[in-house]
Amino acid sequence: MSDKLKQIINQQGDQHKTDTLDQSDDIVQLVGFVIGDEEYAVPILAIQEIIKPFSWTRVPQVPHYILGVFNLRGSVIPLIDLRVKFGLPSKNHNDETRFFVLKQDDEVAGFVIDRLTMAIRIKKENIGPAPDTINGNDTMIDGVGKQEDRIITILKVDKLLERDF
Amino acid sequence: MDEFQEILQDFLVESFELVEKLDEDLVELENTPEDLELLNGIFRVAHTVKGASSFLNFDVLTHLTHHMEDVLNKARHGDLIITPDIMDVILESIDLMKALLNTIRDTSADAGIDVAECVMKLDKISGGDGVVPVAAAPVIEKEEVVAEETVAEDEPDYDNMDPDELEAEIERLLTQRQEEDKAKRNAKIEAGETVLAAPEVQEEIPKPVTTPVPVQKIPVTPKKETAEAPKAAAPTKRTPAAVEQTIRVDVKRLDHLMNLIGELVLAKNRLIKINDDVEERYEGEEFLEELNQVVSIVSLVTTDLQIAVMKTRMLPIGKVFNKFPRMIRDLTRELNKKIELEISGEDTELDKSIVEEIGDPLVHIIRNSCDHGIEIPDVRSGQGKSETGIITLKAYNEGNQIVIQIDDDGKGLDPNMLKDKAIEKGLITEKEADNMSEKEAFLLIMRPGFSTAAAVTNVSGRGVGMDVVKTNIDKVNGIIDVESKIGEGTSMKLKIPLTLAIIQALLVGVQEEYYAIPLASVLETVRISKEEIYTVEGRSVMRLRDDVLSLVHIGDIFEVERILDATEHAYVVVLGLGATKLGLIVDTLVGQEEIVIKSLGDYLKGIEGVAGATIRGDGGVTLIVDVVALMEMAKGVKATAMIEATSSESVSTEKNKASDYTVMIVDDSKTDRMIMRKALEPLGVTLVEASDGQEALGILKQGDYNFDTMLVDIEMPRMDGYTLATEIKKYNKYKNLPLIAVTSRTGKSDRMRGVESGMVEYITKPYSADYLSTVVQRNINFKSEFL
Numbered sequence: 001m002s003d004k005l006k007q008i009i010n011q012q013g014d015q016h017k018t019d020t021l022d023q024s025d026d027i028v029q030l031v032g033f034v035i036g037d038e039e040y041a042v043p044i045l046a047i048q049e050i051i052k053p054f055s056w057t058r059v060p061q062v063p064h065y066i067l068g069v070f071n072l073r074g075s076v077i078p079l080i081d082l083r084v085k086f087g088l089p090s091k092n093h094n095d096e097t098r099f100f101v102l103k104q105d106d107e108v109a110g111f112v113i114d115r116l117t118m119a120i121r122i123k124k125e126n127i128g129p130a131p132d133t134i135n136g137n138d139t140m141i142d143g144v145g146k147q148e149d150r151i152i153t154i155l156k157v158d159k160l161l162e163r164d165f
Numbered sequence: 166m167d168e169f170q171e172i173l174q175d176f177l178v179e180s181f182e183l184v185e186k187l188d189e190d191l192v193e194l195e196n197t198p199e200d201l202e203l204l205n206g207i208f209r210v211a212h213t214v215k216g217a218s219s220f221l222n223f224d225v226l227t228h229l230t231h232h233m234e235d236v237l238n239k240a241r242h243g244d245l246i247i248t249p250d251i252m253d254v255i256l257e258s259i260d261l262m263k264a265l266l267n268t269i270r271d272t273s274a275d276a277g278i279d280v281a282e283c284v285m286k287l288d289k290i291s292g293g294d295g296v297v298p299v300a301a302a303p304v305i306e307k308e309e310v311v312a313e314e315t316v317a318e319d320e321p322d323y324d325n326m327d328p329d330e331l332e333a334e335i336e337r338l339l340t341q342r343q344e345e346d347k348a349k350r351n352a353k354i355e356a357g358e359t360v361l362a363a364p365e366v367q368e369e370i371p372k373p374v375t376t377p378v379p380v381q382k383i384p385v386t387p388k389k390e391t392a393e394a395p396k397a398a399a400p401t402k403r404t405p406a407a408v409e410q411t412i413r414v415d416v417k418r419l420d421h422l423m424n425l426i427g428e429l430v431l432a433k434n435r436l437i438k439i440n441d442d443v444e445e446r447y448e449g450e451e452f453l454e455e456l457n458q459v460v461s462i463v464s465l466v467t468t469d470l471q472i473a474v475m476k477t478r479m480l481p482i483g484k485v486f487n488k489f490p491r492m493i494r495d496l497t498r499e500l501n502k503k504i505e506l507e508i509s510g511e512d513t514e515l516d517k518s519i520v521e522e523i524g525d526p527l528v529h530i531i532r533n534s535c536d537h538g539i540e541i542p543d544v545r546s547g548q549g550k551s552e553t554g555i556i557t558l559k560a561y562n563e564g565n566q567i568v569i570q571i572d573d574d575g576k577g578l579d580p581n582m583l584k585d586k587a588i589e590k591g592l593i594t595e596k597e598a599d600n601m602s603e604k605e606a607f608l609l610i611m612r613p614g615f616s617t618a619a620a621v622t623n624v625s626g627r628g629v630g631m632d633v634v635k636t637n638i639d640k641v642n643g644i645i646d647v648e649s650k651i652g653e654g655t656s657m658k659l660k661i662p663l664t665l666a667i668i669q670a671l672l673v674g675v676q677e678e679y680y681a682i683p684l685a686s687v688l689e690t691v692r693i694s695k696e697e698i699y700t701v702e703g704r705s706v707m708r709l710r711d712d713v714l715s716l717v718h719i720g721d722i723f724e725v726e727r728i729l730d731a732t733e734h735a736y737v738v739v740l741g742l743g744a745t746k747l748g749l750i751v752d753t754l755v756g757q758e759e760i761v762i763k764s765l766g767d768y769l770k771g772i773e774g775v776a777g778a779t780i781r782g783d784g785g786v787t788l789i790v791d792v793v794a795l796m797e798m799a800k801g802v803k804a805t806a807m808i809e810a811t812s813s814e815s816v817s818t819e820k821n822k823a824s825d826y827t828v829m830i831v832d833d834s835k836t837d838r839m840i841m842r843k844a845l846e847p848l849g850v851t852l853v854e855a856s857d858g859q860e861a862l863g864i865l866k867q868g869d870y871n872f873d874t875m876l877v878d879i880e881m882p883r884m885d886g887y888t889l890a891t892e893i894k895k896y897n898k899y900k901n902l903p904l905i906a907v908t909s910r911t912g913k914s915d916r917m918r919g920v921e922s923g924m925v926e927y928i929t930k931p932y933s934a935d936y937l938s939t940v941v942q943r944n945i946n947f948k949s950e951f952l
Contacts, residue, residue, distance in 0.1 A: 057678070060722075069769065069788075074780065076766065076780070078768045163767065
């Protein structure tokens, strides 16, 4: 009896193993958000946290898309308005506005987005390269994710965090 | 392998410490060659390094130190006098040793540096009698040396020697030394070097212990009291060094601790602010006293803790000063000058990071003093000065700062010559030169590319050095002060804050923003009225006592949008940085606060005029003004726009239909808002509601609507109607916005207050819908055709 039980448990274990392998290999986890009319996404692991908007301090002599700096539990972090950065007119913050805090290595910055959508699991094979016309090293676009009814632009975190002024 | 690395690490740390000490000791030894204790100490260093390196199989290093040890051992036994020439070789070998240690640190091996030449020189010195075998196995040597060391302990016992023995010993030493000197001199002459007159050994020598008194005057003598202090204490101090109660701590841990303290200070500031708020709100309550006590204890302990942690990061400045006697010695020989270095205050402590930053600047200043300041001996004696120039290096505390003062008694700076040179090099215009004070002219030497030297020498003249001084001192928020008198010398003062992380700052307000100015740069603050500001050549200036002070508005520097109405009065913060002064116009002075400097991070670094940021008691971020950069920026700012009336935006957009009119209803009662809404809805105007003053102000600031009037209740939570009205009237844009009070307060004083705060109408509850509607229509110039 106990042998049989062991066998079953082992079987389950094996199955589980192959399951997780499947997931980690082919699936990319992203968090989607909306700026203007477009949906964008960044890898979930690059996100340190997502917070509701609060007050910030303006910093002089910087491009318009940098709103300033804010205090995130004792650290001073730059705040970037992605609407302005993407060439849209700025908009007042409302109930759906969020600050996206992205982190890569030691670089941390907050980004203002219009609205969160959802966490997205997408198969790698469904992610295409950025359109040829905007290819190259300068682009902020990592790729384009295709889902049944929509297209999501996946952004490069390192480009977002790169100072470009 | 790991174990080896660990041992290697320890070996390197120990060796570097020892070598650093060695430099200092050797220069001292040159002055007092008879100091046996000192000699023993130096010998032990060479010996320790040799022992450890042979154990770790660093053959080249072992080889070198072994030969050094030989020479030092001879000197220790009195078989050799340390002459400047011998010292040159020893110092050279120490330089090689340092280079080897650096190579070991970087590559974990000691290959790649040729020590053969130096070893040969060392051999020549020690080789007179050829007693010591050149390539003995290290292990054996170790034993030898240990034995020798025990012998050395007995050495001062010459007194107990038999007179005959003594005589013989002296005889032996004499011949030996004469031979050595001869050999060495010949070698030098062969090498084509000019040899300084070798010290003639006196024929009659009373006792070997006192024998090696140098006849030649040695150029470098560190100030007697400082040189002697460590020497006198040496016998007791040197040996117990091993049992000193210290532990090595990784600097990273200290930095982390400092960061945590920073957080604590911020939290403390916040606590104090909350305490103040609570005090106001619950005046007279008993628990307040208890809270007060706790808050004051916390703030007291935090301050103490902060000081304690700061102290752990403190290093005596002597760590930097140590290398200068050696440097001066080398320079005097290179430049053929006679210079004495006097050091005092080497116990003064500074934050580690600052100590690291000021090393280079001091090197440059001292080199500069040696090369340009101190004249050659002939010139000096011609001017009636002593042939030996004196450079003093002093460090002392002054308030919240450390002052490092470098004086020389050289030829001094000539302001006119400096100006001419600067014009010649195109650094300043003639007009600028004319307006320059003497002090400003002295500061010209700090400009990049400036040099007075006619020719570029090994020591200076490239016009780089003093620029480095300024950059580095600026980096640590320090101030440079130069004073000089022609023919009498130059005095340079570096004023440096004790620590970098936490500073005292003056908080100022401009419009709705706040900035922190490091208090160290603030000389005074003055309240002025607008009439006191004059414009000269497109720049704002004011009279401050007998001086004319140029002014700049902080809003012009930091591109602050002028949304608030300018007040009749303004405050001027007088900033001082060395000799330059600048008046910074601000709207309000908030007060003095202890702030923790935080960097803005890589993304925002290098913003001109901003040195960093700090987090205030309310959790908000306040930027810290970079005074040095601000003064630079101020030069580019033309007359302040403060006097000009800011053009208020024309809000009066054409009204084409009833809904173009917008009215805000501010009342905390939902019923009241509903009543007003019902009364105004028939007009067809757009209605926006807010439930208290704060919310109303927020809506106004967002600017989504152009309001034509506001209906304001007086009694409201968070912000009442009067305060709201006062706040609104501060904004240029809303100065003419009609505010209508709707309240159940009917007292005359209430009405008066309403008028004072800028209300145009006063409607008392209850009111009829028609009446409200009529008042609103009147105030928004409602066109009757829309009805």
